[in-house]
Amino acid sequence: MTSSTPQTSTPVLRLRGVAVAAAGRSLLRAIELNLGVGERVALRGPSGCGKTTLLRTINGLIDPEAGEIELAGKCPSDMKYPCYRRRTILVEQRPVLRAGTVRDNLLRPFLYKTATDTFSADHAIEILALLGLNDHYLDQEASSLSQGEQQRVCLARALLLTPQVLLLDEPTSALDEDAVQAVERIVTEETEHRGLAALIVTHNREQSDRWCHRTLHLEPHLVTRQFGLKNEAGDASHPPQSAFSRNKPLESGEREETS
Amino acid sequence: MQASAGAIQLSTFDLAMATILVLVAGLVSLALRLQLEKRLALAALRTVVQLLLIGYVLKAVFGWGSLLAVSILAAVMIVAASRAAVQRSNRSIPGVTWLAFGTLVIVGLVTTLTVTTLVISVTPWYQPRYFIPLLGMVLGNSLTGISLCLDTLLETLAERRAEVEMELSLGATRWEAARTPLREAVRRGMIPIINAMMVVGIVSLPGMMTGQILAGADPLAAVKYQVVIMFMIAAATSLGCIGTALLVYRRLFNEKHQLRAELIVRREN
Numbered sequence: 001m002t003s004s005t006p007q008t009s010t011p012v013l014r015l016r017g018v019a020v021a022a023a024g025r026s027l028l029r030a031i032e033l034n035l036g037v038g039e040r041v042a043l044r045g046p047s048g049c050g051k052t053t054l055l056r057t058i059n060g061l062i063d064p065e066a067g068e069i070e071l072a073g074k075c076p077s078d079m080k081y082p083c084y085r086r087r088t089i090l091v092e093q094r095p096v097l098r099a100g101t102v103r104d105n106l107l108r109p110f111l112y113k114t115a116t117d118t119f120s121a122d123h124a125i126e127i128l129a130l131l132g133l134n135d136h137y138l139d140q141e142a143s144s145l146s147q148g149e150q151q152r153v154c155l156a157r158a159l160l161l162t163p164q165v166l167l168l169d170e171p172t173s174a175l176d177e178d179a180v181q182a183v184e185r186i187v188t189e190e191t192e193h194r195g196l197a198a199l200i201v202t203h204n205r206e207q208s209d210r211w212c213h214r215t216l217h218l219e220p221h222l223v224t225r226q227f228g229l230k231n232e233a234g235d236a237s238h239p240p241q242s243a244f245s246r247n248k249p250l251e252s253g254e255r256e257e258t259s
Numbered sequence: 260m261q262a263s264a265g266a267i268q269l270s271t272f273d274l275a276m277a278t279i280l281v282l283v284a285g286l287v288s289l290a291l292r293l294q295l296e297k298r299l300a301l302a303a304l305r306t307v308v309q310l311l312l313i314g315y316v317l318k319a320v321f322g323w324g325s326l327l328a329v330s331i332l333a334a335v336m337i338v339a340a341s342r343a344a345v346q347r348s349n350r351s352i353p354g355v356t357w358l359a360f361g362t363l364v365i366v367g368l369v370t371t372l373t374v375t376t377l378v379i380s381v382t383p384w385y386q387p388r389y390f391i392p393l394l395g396m397v398l399g400n401s402l403t404g405i406s407l408c409l410d411t412l413l414e415t416l417a418e419r420r421a422e423v424e425m426e427l428s429l430g431a432t433r434w435e436a437a438r439t440p441l442r443e444a445v446r447r448g449m450i451p452i453i454n455a456m457m458v459v460g461i462v463s464l465p466g467m468m469t470g471q472i473l474a475g476a477d478p479l480a481a482v483k484y485q486v487v488i489m490f491m492i493a494a495a496t497s498l499g500c501i502g503t504a505l506l507v508y509r510r511l512f513n514e515k516h517q518l519r520a521e522l523i524v525r526r527e528n
Contacts (some may be wrong), residue, residue, distance in 0.1 A: 023521065024521075030481060058513065059422055059428050060429060060516075061428055061518075062517065076515075081515045081517075082427070082430045082431060082432045082516055083430065085428055085429070085430050085431030085516075086429065089428065089429065089430075092425070092428075094421070096421045096422055096425040109431070113432055114432070115430075123317075157429070161429065
């Protein structure tokens with residue numbers, strides 16, 4: 001399958017025959033994925049099929065049952081796991097913030113040993129603003145924020161760390177329409193300007209159509225099928241494209257966002 | 260401190276009189292229908308039998324005075340203490356008794372030996388009249404601390420797993436992610452002994468000191484011993500908590516910096 005990969009450069013994230021399990025239960029098998037630099041791929045599938053577990057596995061919080069995961073050609077054990085995780089930041093669906101202000105939360109990862117740069121409040125304010133949160137938020141108690149605000153703070157925390165791969169688990173599930181657009185826009189910009197690659201779990205087909213280059217369909221216990229975006233949209237007259245076919249969704253995506 | 264000359268020896272009749280006190284408790288239970296009479300009777304019986312047994316064991320061990328006898332008794336005490344330390348927590352991990360055992364062996368022996376060799380300077384260092392009661396006090400107190408520490412740590416890691424994994428996922432090392440729960444657990448384990456040291460002598464006289472005074476010792480001599488005991492217990496509890504917390508940490512966080520939360524199981528009570 002990898003031979004048909006259209007990416008010109010080596011994929012930043014590569015999954016080969018990955019199987020994942022949670023609590024001893026096998027969920028997904030034989031997942032193949034090449035995530036290119038600057039690529040946004042949607043992950044879709046029925047509830048409980050293991051999308052979240054797959055993201056946790058890619059982040060290295062749990063081991064895959066089988067298969068290999070590589071970041072820029074290196075497996076997580078080659079670099080140290082904390083370093084690996086810092087480059088493949090996971091933003092979980094349920095926002096998790098520590099006690100303290102938003103600033104405390106955004107600052108904290110810069111205190112870890114794996115930190116390569118220092119916290120910049122200006123950069124934080126800039127990202128928060130792009131997510132529709134003004135600079136007053138920086139000194140608010142994280143616990144006083146709404147679910148949707150917390151979700152965006154978690155995304156800001158991830159973006160501040162400038163990872164190579166962003167693993168987003170239903171990043172807009174608690175957001176209103178404006179905030180959804182803001183999130184989509186900032187992730188799109190990061191992928192286009194900085195080459196960030198994003199793997200995005202979503203239940204919303206419209207969202208994956210307008211936001212992502214392609215969709216990876218996950219089905220429990222089956223070898224996963226991959227279709228390009230246009231097929232996935234249900235045009236039956238077209239034969240299935242080859243796996244990893246890359247669509248050109250940017251025009252439509254941008255139109256959606258700016259309209 | 261051979262003050263037993265001043266002590267009043269109790270006869271069997273005296274003990275029988277003391278039984279009246281338990282009977283009073285039993286009558287209260289009957290009057291208020293607490294349904295505790297049977298358990299109370301059993302508890303009273305166990306008190307007498309267990310203490311008599313240990314009395315004979317101690318008498319025998321004191322008589323032999325051999326290192327082997329002291330070692331066997333110490334081993335039995337440590338095993339019992341490690342079982343007790345882990346049984347009170349609501350959650351458990353595989354091998355937790357061994358973990359407590361390891362901690363108690365090291366902490367119990369180190370602190371007790373420090374006292375018998377450096378502070379009281381008894382010869383030989385294992386002289387059972389000193390070694391066994393001191394070890395007993397160290398174990399009894401540090402197991403309370405270890406038990407609290409363990410309970411807090413497992414509870415925190417199970418309840419706040421998302422927070423710990425969030426830190427890991429952002430690139431924290433296992434130590435950075437575990438530091439806060441570890442610190443809280445050790446703190447919790449040490450609070451009882453610190454509280455006890457704060458109020459000692461004001462609210463109550465410690466059992467050991469009371470015992471010495473009843474046995475005819477000079478109160479100031481008893482106080483000196485009690486200070487040594489309190490410090491010994493404080494050291495044993497803090498080292499016990501730290502040791503246990505670190506061993507749990509080693510078990511629950513692997514070299515891939517993953518939290519193996521699935522190892523934490525709820526104990527059936």
